[in-house]
Amino acid sequence: MRDDRVFAETVRISFYLILGLMTVVFIFSKFMGDKVVVTNVLLMLTFIPALSLITALPLAQRRIKFLILAVLAEMVLAYYLAFHS
Amino acid sequence: MAKFLLVLDDTERGKIAFQKIYELAKQGLRGEVFLLYIREMEIPPFVSEEKEMSAYHRLMTQSIEKLEKYKKELENVGLVVSDVKVAFGSYADRILMLEREIKPDLIVVGLKKRVVSRLFGKDPCEILLKKSRANLLICRG
Amino acid sequence: MEMEAFIFLFSLVIGIIAPLSGVGGGVMFVPLLTAFSGINVDYIRGGGVMVALASSLTSSPTAIKRGFTNLRMVLPLILISNLTAFGGGYLGLYISREFPEGKHYITLMLGLLLAFILFIMSTTERVEFPEPKGRDKICSFFQMEGECFEPSIGKDIRYSASNTTIALAMFAFVGLVAGMFGLGAGWANVPVLNLVMLLPIRVAVATSMLIILLNTSIAAWVYMAKGAVLPEITVPAILGMTIGSKIGAELTLRVSPRIIRSAVMFILLIAAATNIIKGVMGIAGIT
Structure with missing residues (x-):
């Protein structure tokens, strides 16, 4: 299915991009003593699943679209409860 | 003619099974033998298909060479080797x-039991005893 | 810098042996580090969740492209386990922070859980190609099925989910435990997918990875929000695990898993015993 392939490709590309960024930022943070930027990059890593689901959404069948939206809604709620409550 | 399935692999238990049927054939056992050579593998699903296929190809060549030797020895003692197969x-x-x-x-x-393996997990022979419908000859080492 | 180097090497070794032994990296990372290092259990669990996420991000794309799993298979399961994984993350941090001996209780529970995981791993048989039952309503509605080429038998196989209602209840519990201990959940997902939902073993492993990918980020946010994800632990751990798992995957093409699996389980048994002893001593006030 095309939605699966787009999902997989988004996961793969964004993971390696963020992994590279994380490594560079971590090395710099050792000299600058700033941990916040590294933590933010780690937070970006946790957004990959949601981002990949969003990219797969337009190509998914109707029933699967509904499931993707439900999972994304759960993620938004969990994010809100974790950081803003 | 009786049909035997002789299971071989790259561990001691394969040699034990081969030795037993070899000795029995020397004592007069006759029949048709199907040789199955198993390479125990658990390749995770995230290995690329090309790499997996090329690993199977390499292992298949090695295993067939070994199987040919076993086949000749069994035929020398009077058994008929009807087919050989390598499974992963x-x-x-x-x-x-x-x-x-x-x-x-x-x-x-x-059957060759190791202490650590005995602690963690079932021996394949136990699974065969439970699930197989054929007669089993389990040869102890 | 010494701690970062230690964590990197530790994760590299775990990354190498995880694919070889069939025991997940997350399951090894948290209990072993808790047992054999002086790092606070909360930070280890925070790192463990991120390691589990990174492992699944590395491995899932290839498994999906090969057809071993797909979104239709996992989304109904995720919907349930996401909720419990989130609750589990909160519950774990609540116990360790709100009670005076909370972190010792968590260490003790981690040891007991690991012993239970070892019990499951050593008593359940993995079946390569189980016979599927008829499709149930959930499976038919969401088309929880797929097709892939299985090189070991040289042909395409079709797979579909069975017993989905029972499996959903099981995944709710697994999500809770995984979130609570930051373990990843392959140790429980794979037997449920293989023996209850009757999926072929490689499909079960791939589906478990995709489940972990989709529900670990939720648990990770709980740990991040509470300040339990330390870059000094998490970054070297992710790097070590990513490099290690690439090496480990190559080695699976050459090495038989049986002996390595037994050796890893023996080490985990020692880790379980150490965590139980540490937890009991901590609760009793003996340090």
Whole structure:
């Protein structure tokens, strides 16, 4: 299915991009003593699943679209409860 | 003619099974033998298909060479080797799959238990005893 | 810098042996580090969740492209386990922070859980190609099925989910435990997918990875929000695990898993015993 392939490709590309960024930022943070930027990059890593689901959404069948939206809604709620409550 | 499924692999239990049927053939056992050579593998699903296929190809060549030697020795003592097969995967599952296909009169396997393996997990022979419908000859080392 | 180097090497070794032994990296990372290092259990669990996420991000794309799993298979399961994983993350941090001996209780529970995991791993048989039952309503509605080429038998196989209602209840519990201990959940997902939902073993492993990918980020946010994800632990751990798992995957093409699996389980048994002893001593006030 095309939605699966787009999902997989988004996961793969964004993971390696963020992994590279994380490594560079971590090395710099050792000299600058700033941990916040590294933590933010780690937070970006946790957004990959949601981002990949969003990219797969337009190509998914109707029933699967509904499931993707439900999972994304759960993620938004969990994010809100974790950081803003 | 009786049909035997002789299970070989790259461990001690394969040698044990081979030795037993070899000795029995020397004492007069006759029949048709199907040789199954199992390479126990658990390749995770995230290995690329090309790499997996090339690993199977390399292992297949090595295993066929070994099987040819076993085949000659068995034929020298009077057994008829009807076919040979190399399988990659779980020991018990691959035997059961082939059993369904060729319906042998007797399956010959070796048994060599290690202390650590005994602690964690079932021996494939236990699974065969539970699930196989054929007669089993389990040869102890 | 010494701690970062230690964590990197530790994760590299775990990354190498995880694919070889069939025991997940997350399951090894948290209990072993808790047992054999002086790092606070909360930070280890925070790192463990991120390691589990990174492992699944590395491995899932290839498994999906090969057809071993797909979104239709996992989304109904995720919907349930996401909720419990989130609750589990909160519950774990609540116990360790709100009670005076909370972190010792968590260490003790981690040891007991690991012993239970070892019990499951050593008593359940993995079946390569289980016979599927008829499709149930959930499976038919969401088309929880797929097709892939299985090189070991040289042909395409079709797979579909069975017993989905029972499996959903099981995944709710697994999500809770995984979130609570930051373990990843392959140790429980794979037997449920293989023996209850009757999926072929490689499909079960791939589906478990995709489940972990989709529900670990939720648990990770709980740990991040509470300040339990330390870059000094998490970054070297992710790097070590990513490099290690690439090496480990190559080695699976050459090495038989049986002996390595037994050796890893023996080490985990020692880790379980150490965590139980540490937890009991901590609760009793003996340090």
